[in-house]
Amino acid sequence: MVLALPFGEPTGQSWLQIGELGVALVLSAAIGLERELRQKSAGLRTHTLIGFGAALFMLVSKYGFTDVLGDHVVLDPSRVAAQIVSGIGFIGGGLIFVRRDAVRGLTTAAAVWLTTAVGMAAGAGLPVLAAVATVGYFVVVFAFPLLTVRLSGSRTQSRFIQVTYEDGRGLLRDIVSTCTRRGWTIAELTTRHVEREPVDALVDGGRGRLREAVVRPVSVLLELRGAADHEELVTDLNNVHGVLSVAASNPDLDPDA
Structure with missing residues (x-):
């Protein structure tokens, strides 16, 4: 028809x-x-x-x-x-x-x-x-x-993790060192400041006045390559003093493939 x-x-x-x-x-x-x-x-x-x-x-x-x-x-x-x-x-x-x-x-x-x-x-x-x-x-x-x-012949893989830490304390060096010590290679690293409200208050020099201490978080997105244990790396990063959070990041959300 x-x-x-x-x-x-x-x-x-x-x-x-x-x-x-x-x-x-x-x-x-x-x-x-x-x-x-x-x-x-x-x-x-x-x-x-x-x-x-x-x-x-x-x-x-x-x-x-x-x-x-x-x-x-x-x-x-x-x-x-x-x-x-x-x-x-x-x-x-x-x-x-x-x-x-x-x-x-x-x-x-x-x-x-x-x-x-x-x-x-x-x-x-x-x-x-x-x-x-x-x-x-x-x-x-x-x-x-x-x-x-x-x-x-290996289990080499790519992982994306996002680490948020306190700015001004030289923590990025410690984060990178932790990743490499665990056997990961850093393929790419991107940082950005995160807006956050003041979270603490300190006494100002014995004058009885309080002044706010503003913690300025910085977020770094790491693309890691290797065959090491990913969960152990996350645990180590969380134990770094000054690191606020560690989260796995989806590589497809980062502009893809």
Whole structure:
């Protein structure tokens, strides 16, 4: 059964093409959901729109010019596909940034690039190929990290911890020393001041007056790499005099991958 619309050129506007758009929508949304759950900068909506739009561009390229074709008009549908590949580079490039010597967003940019290919395959009438590519994506993002650990022969891992401590006491040196003594390598370190109300009061020089002593907390986010015990490190950091709190931090919340 062909879905004939009362306007425009009916070729390419059947349930088949609508189904191809639906395949692109579902598969790209599956990839986007994984990125959304990891709280990456490009998530469910972005990936879904990219894959869905790529499929639509492919369908327009295949069927959108049938009304002008003739003996003297020849079109190359592959040219639109090539422009999609070029255009998606601008979106992917916007997801990659460098902070100090750390590059962020490469995996998310690659996921956007693959989602575009999945949408193009669905729009080109290759739903099986699009589905296999989507399965391949999940194999890469879930199975490959485990494989990498096994091949490396170690349990080297990355950990993010956030330490809040009292400013002006030289505690950062002690914090770094504690981490390295426990066998961790510091890959990145970011500090920021934290607003906090006065928490103490001291007697002012025997004159019987109280003056407020303001503790100015500083928060430092540490990216640690190594195979040591993470819980023991947290315990040691909590025992450093002047450290106010130690908490595990989610690396996906820090601008990702």
